[in-house]
Amino acid sequence: MSIIQPRTLKGFRDYLPVPMAARERVLEVARSVYRSFGFVPIETPVLEYSEILFGKGGEESDRQMYRFEDNGGRDVAMRFDLTVPLARFAAQHVGTLGTPFKRYQVGPVWRGENTQRGRYREFVQFDFDTIGTESLVADVETLVVVHDLFVALDISDFKIHFNNRDLLNGLLERLGLLERGASVLRALDKLPKIGADAVRAELHESSAATSEQADAILALAELRGTNDEVLAALPAIVGESPHAVTGLAAIKTVLEGVRAAGVADSRVRLDVSIARGLTYYTGTVFETFLEDLPSIGSVCSGGRYDDLASLYTKQRLPGIGGSLGVDRLMAAIDELGLIDDRGATADVFIPYFAKDRINDYLSLAERLRKAGLSVELYPEPRKLGAQMKYADRRGHRLAIVVGDREWEAGTAQIKDLASATAQEVAFANLVERCAALLEDGV
RNA sequence: GUGGUCGUAGCUCAGUUAGGCAGAGCACCUGGUUGUGGUCCAGGAAGUCGCGGGUUCAAAUCCCGUCGGCCACCCCA
Numbered sequence: 001m002s003i004i005q006p007r008t009l010k011g012f013r014d015y016l017p018v019p020m021a022a023r024e025r026v027l028e029v030a031r032s033v034y035r036s037f038g039f040v041p042i043e044t045p046v047l048e049y050s051e052i053l054f055g056k057g058g059e060e061s062d063r064q065m066y067r068f069e070d071n072g073g074r075d076v077a078m079r080f081d082l083t084v085p086l087a088r089f090a091a092q093h094v095g096t097l098g099t100p101f102k103r104y105q106v107g108p109v110w111r112g113e114n115t116q117r118g119r120y121r122e123f124v125q126f127d128f129d130t131i132g133t134e135s136l137v138a139d140v141e142t143l144v145v146v147h148d149l150f151v152a153l154d155i156s157d158f159k160i161h162f163n164n165r166d167l168l169n170g171l172l173e174r175l176g177l178l179e180r181g182a183s184v185l186r187a188l189d190k191l192p193k194i195g196a197d198a199v200r201a202e203l204h205e206s207s208a209a210t211s212e213q214a215d216a217i218l219a220l221a222e223l224r225g226t227n228d229e230v231l232a233a234l235p236a237i238v239g240e241s242p243h244a245v246t247g248l249a250a251i252k253t254v255l256e257g258v259r260a261a262g263v264a265d266s267r268v269r270l271d272v273s274i275a276r277g278l279t280y281y282t283g284t285v286f287e288t289f290l291e292d293l294p295s296i297g298s299v300c301s302g303g304r305y306d307d308l309a310s311l312y313t314k315q316r317l318p319g320i321g322g323s324l325g326v327d328r329l330m331a332a333i334d335e336l337g338l339i340d341d342r343g344a345t346a347d348v349f350i351p352y353f354a355k356d357r358i359n360d361y362l363s364l365a366e367r368l369r370k371a372g373l374s375v376e377l378y379p380e381p382r383k384l385g386a387q388m389k390y391a392d393r394r395g396h397r398l399a400i401v402v403g404d405r406e407w408e409a410g411t412a413q414i415k416d417l418a419s420a421t422a423q424e425v426a427f428a429n430l431v432e433r434c435a436a437l438l439e440d441g442v
Numbered sequence: 443g444u445g446g447u448c449g450u451a452g453c454u455c456a457g458u459u460a461g462g463c464a465g466a467g468c469a470c471c472u473g474g475u476u477g478u479g480g481u482c483c484a485g486g487a488a489g490u491c492g493c494g495g496g497u498u499c500a501a502a503u504c505c506c507g508u509c510g511g512c513c514a515c516c517c518c519a
Contacts, residue, residue: 005509007510010509010511061517064517064518109519113443113517115512116511117511119519124519189517298518299519300519301519323519324519351477353478383478384477385475385477386471387478388479389479390479393480399478404477405477417480420479420480
């Protein structure tokens with residue numbers, strides 16, 4: 001009988017225990033940060049009617065969508081992000097939810113594009129969004145959430161690049177390029193990657209921009225200096241159209257807001273080259289980069305989408321939020337050597353080596369668990385050395401060694417695996433001693 | 443989707459130029475140590491050379507196809 005080749009699809013991956021444990025720690029941190037701002041959890045289906053998902057993010061996202069006919073003949077698709085399903089969700093349930101509504105949601109999304117490092121066909125996003133308010137307070141808080149998230153993740157070198165679509169539209173309006181806005185923004189978005197000359201060439205080619213128009217766009221994009229300096233130089237470039245005025249005011253409010261919330265100026269940068277490809281963005285847009293690993297791209301992006309839900313409801317439902325790219329972030333953390341390689345989930349390890357005492361071991365382990373410790377009991381009476389080696393590899397913190405001698409005496413040996421120090425304690429004091437060791441061992 | 447590049451043991455990789463016995467380091471297992479891990483010593487196990495086909499007396503090596511990784515384009519988390 002021939003065996004079936006065990007394999008996964010291109011861009012789809014298995015997660016082994018060590019990296020999975022690291023992922024779970026990241027998810028726990030993100031969840032607690034979101035909750036600390038009052039976001040509440042929801043979940044939506046992986047599959048939606050195609051009409052819900054198509055035509056919302058632009059041509060590119062339509063092309064990348066996994067789409068098929070289900071067994072009941074329905075035209076369905078797998079979600080491309082969590083934002084479009086949220087807009088549908090909000091339109092459908094706003095009556096029971098009320099506004100403003102702040103939710104967080106984690107789950108896989110699918111994009112049928114070519115793979116690369118940090119780019120997969122199935123990947124997990126951890127989103128937070130605020131629906132039902134146009135207040136710039138939500139824009140400010142969105143950036144503060146991202147800031148607090150990366151601080152909590154202990155990632156030191158991140159920078160949030162933000163911009164405003166209204167500001168860009170204001171400039172396009174002044175230049176008479178609003179019609180060709182999509183291709184202009186696409187060219188502008190490439191500035192950090194391909195440089196000014198290449199962007200200029202692309203502007204001529206794809207957007208039929210004149211030299212004057214290209215100059216104006218590049219003048220905007222090449223503004224340098226502190227956030228305040230860039231902000232001060234902007235009005236002269238973008239003009240005074242309603243869009244431009246709105247955008248400028250929003251940027252100013254956001255900058256002041258995040259500063260007031262205690263975000264260091266060095267963490268947030270006004271970067272007018274940030275445009276973002278998804279067509280549903282309207283006001284504030286942002287991307288988050290790791291300074292030590294810019295090539296992997298943005299690990300947390302988002303923005304304001306004030307018109308998205310209007311596709312599903314007549315009620316006005318503006319929104320803004322962000323999306324943590326969990327898989328991309330994990331790839332970055334891995335690359336930067338920041339993964340915690342402990343594979344053990346239990347702090348305490350109990351080797352089983354007094355053969356006839358298995359029921360005593362079982363009872364001891366459960367007693368410790370009831371006292372709040374996490375305990376792994378080895379399932380076979382192998383020789384002690386092999387079991388200690390297992391615990392060492394897995395990264396357990398303590399081993400509780402109890403053999404015939406200890407069972408007789410009513411004592412146990414607690415061994416700190418990192419320092420290789422051991423102490424003999426009576427069963428009565430076991431929990432207390434373990435807790436103390438785990439406490440100050442960190 | 444297009445172009446480039448790579449795929450050899452669990453991992454990192456030699457070997458491919460010019461066809462001639464499938465290798466190293468690390469990891470793993472056993473023993474030295476009948477009750478104590480990380481060091482050391484000795485030994486052991488482990489590979490459809492990504493997969494399929496072709497050329498050849500002979501293919502990891504050459505040719506075609508395919509799958510997968512990486513890079514670029516595109517786009518994005």
